[in-house]
Amino acid sequence: MVALILDGTSIARELESGLITRVENLKKKSIITHLVVILVGDDSASEIYVKNKQIMCQRIGIRSTLVNVDDDISQDELERIIDEYNDDDEVHGILVQSPLPEKIDGLKIASKILPRKDVDGFNPINLGRLVQGDIGGIIPCTPLGIIHLLEKTGVSLEGKRATVLGRSRIVGMPLSLLLAMKGVDATVTIVHSRSVGIERICSDSDILISAIGVPNFVKGEWIKEDSIIIDVGISRIEDSGKKSGYNIVGDVEKTANKIAGWITPVPGGVGPMTIIKLMENTVRCSELS
Amino acid sequence: MVALILDGTSIARELESGLITRVENLKKKSIITHLVVILVGDDSASEIYVKNKQIMCQRIGIRSTLVNVDDDISQDELERIIDEYNDDDEVHGILVQSPLPEKIDGLKIASKILPRKDVDGFNPINLGRLVQGDIGGIIPCTPLGIIHLLEKTGVSLEGKRATVLGRSRIVGMPLSLLLAMKGVDATVTIVHSRSVGIERICSDSDILISAIGVPNFVKGEWIKEDSIIIDVGISRIEDSGKKSGYNIVGDVEKTANKIAGWITPVPGGVGPMTIIKLMENTVRCSELS
Numbered sequence: 001m002v003a004l005i006l007d008g009t010s011i012a013r014e015l016e017s018g019l020i021t022r023v024e025n026l027k028k029k030s031i032i033t034h035l036v037v038i039l040v041g042d043d044s045a046s047e048i049y050v051k052n053k054q055i056m057c058q059r060i061g062i063r064s065t066l067v068n069v070d071d072d073i074s075q076d077e078l079e080r081i082i083d084e085y086n087d088d089d090e091v092h093g094i095l096v097q098s099p100l101p102e103k104i105d106g107l108k109i110a111s112k113i114l115p116r117k118d119v120d121g122f123n124p125i126n127l128g129r130l131v132q133g134d135i136g137g138i139i140p141c142t143p144l145g146i147i148h149l150l151e152k153t154g155v156s157l158e159g160k161r162a163t164v165l166g167r168s169r170i171v172g173m174p175l176s177l178l179l180a181m182k183g184v185d186a187t188v189t190i191v192h193s194r195s196v197g198i199e200r201i202c203s204d205s206d207i208l209i210s211a212i213g214v215p216n217f218v219k220g221e222w223i224k225e226d227s228i229i230i231d232v233g234i235s236r237i238e239d240s241g242k243k244s245g246y247n248i249v250g251d252v253e254k255t256a257n258k259i260a261g262w263i264t265p266v267p268g269g270v271g272p273m274t275i276i277k278l279m280e281n282t283v284r285c286s287e288l289s
Numbered sequence: 290m291v292a293l294i295l296d297g298t299s300i301a302r303e304l305e306s307g308l309i310t311r312v313e314n315l316k317k318k319s320i321i322t323h324l325v326v327i328l329v330g331d332d333s334a335s336e337i338y339v340k341n342k343q344i345m346c347q348r349i350g351i352r353s354t355l356v357n358v359d360d361d362i363s364q365d366e367l368e369r370i371i372d373e374y375n376d377d378d379e380v381h382g383i384l385v386q387s388p389l390p391e392k393i394d395g396l397k398i399a400s401k402i403l404p405r406k407d408v409d410g411f412n413p414i415n416l417g418r419l420v421q422g423d424i425g426g427i428i429p430c431t432p433l434g435i436i437h438l439l440e441k442t443g444v445s446l447e448g449k450r451a452t453v454l455g456r457s458r459i460v461g462m463p464l465s466l467l468l469a470m471k472g473v474d475a476t477v478t479i480v481h482s483r484s485v486g487i488e489r490i491c492s493d494s495d496i497l498i499s500a501i502g503v504p505n506f507v508k509g510e511w512i513k514e515d516s517i518i519i520d521v522g523i524s525r526i527e528d529s530g531k532k533s534g535y536n537i538v539g540d541v542e543k544t545a546n547k548i549a550g551w552i553t554p555v556p557g558g559v560g561p562m563t564i565i566k567l568m569e570n571t572v573r574c575s576e577l578s
Contacts, residue, residue: 107421127420128413131466132396132458137413159485167469169421176465176479177420180456185483187490190465194474196448201476 003260008269012276023061033286034063035093041071086114092286093119119281130177143175145273162186166211210251220255229263292549297558301565312350322575323352324382330360375403381575382408408570419466432464434562451475455500499540509544518552
């Protein structure tokens, strides 16, 4: 048996036409959906991420504005820029690309973006709604994309054991809340760097989502047969045999493919789903504006 | 072996003197710590809860005001009352007693209370900070009380398996976030009414917290030896042999006492801890005012 592939690239592509229609409908009402991306500094990985988001905006028909500021910007100045776009009725979504320079307080920045323009869903008001079991706010993109992939399997999650490796505010924590919520109804275990007996927890899991960014951390033999594996990790490891000099690998060993029932590829799994959900959040913010 | 008792009544009492001192120090700065409790309708259980909170305020030296409104109050009118106290600099904490009449939107009410006066910690801004791993906000009282009880055992929670039965926005969800947070570091499983194989999950748990309100749901034989059992449930069951006509029972069977290492009594475990943490939150809001 070989696992079925949860092909994020093609699933994301299927969602594009629906978004294009929604953006066109907004245009008929003279609303030009507009996303502002703020990039601090010139980190090359961040530049690629931002570029990919802008390319996707273009495909969907979303106007995007890149605001690239110097990495010695002050907290106040960055907040002032956010405020400017908060006040601008022609801007529907604002995101500040991570990571930020150390001297910038990222939590304060997340709080500064108006909840209704918070396309990343990182404002505590949006995150807090998840704790309340309320999905009416803006939900972070990666957890949303993962839920979409899980739904694509057609497997009911009700009562299933779901394990989330990683407890970040961006993926692990909000995803755990979503999975445990009424209507999804998985039995969720949150595992992290201090956890003990991770191997056994994984082998008990009908759904395993790894978001720790440690290459090949999850061994093939830890996987439960026929389980669903979602690999959020994406790391580079050196490979002198490759022209690029590196390989892109996930958190989960390749051998898992022979044991799992469903698995996401890396790259091409969670990554494209995150971007398409960012587009969906932007269109939603525009519709609600 | 018999479990050691986590005596919430006496642990809560130990905390009183510290709070009394803090309230007195505030008085020296002419700040009279003041809690406003809004009670909608005349539910007899709610009246008792509110009364107990007011008695505790008196013991600590906190001024309390009870605002009892009719149960046919409109959403707008209730929000208007909250706004009035939000704007009143002499009020440091506001709580609206649950349950509310069905036609009142409780989530909107929780959002209406200013985060810095939100002594229950139910405003999404305060809940969202927990998702961010930030404990600088106001944390709901029952989860705070439970963490305090767990600390009292002196057992490190790092890497331990902790299971939370129940996924409410008041107890289960915020408590799960707190337990999984950096510095507490438990491996947390969230179990609820749709979960399957609950018995086995319980028997794997070093820490078991039940907050479902189903009398004797957790059987003694499910308990792991020497584990810590926190019983949040408090239910009445008929007992014609009693003068009152009923018994107060928790979610966990009494036989657990012979297997667990630590256990909370019902009543006298989590209940008094919840009230003292409400006092602590009120004093904190007053200090931060």
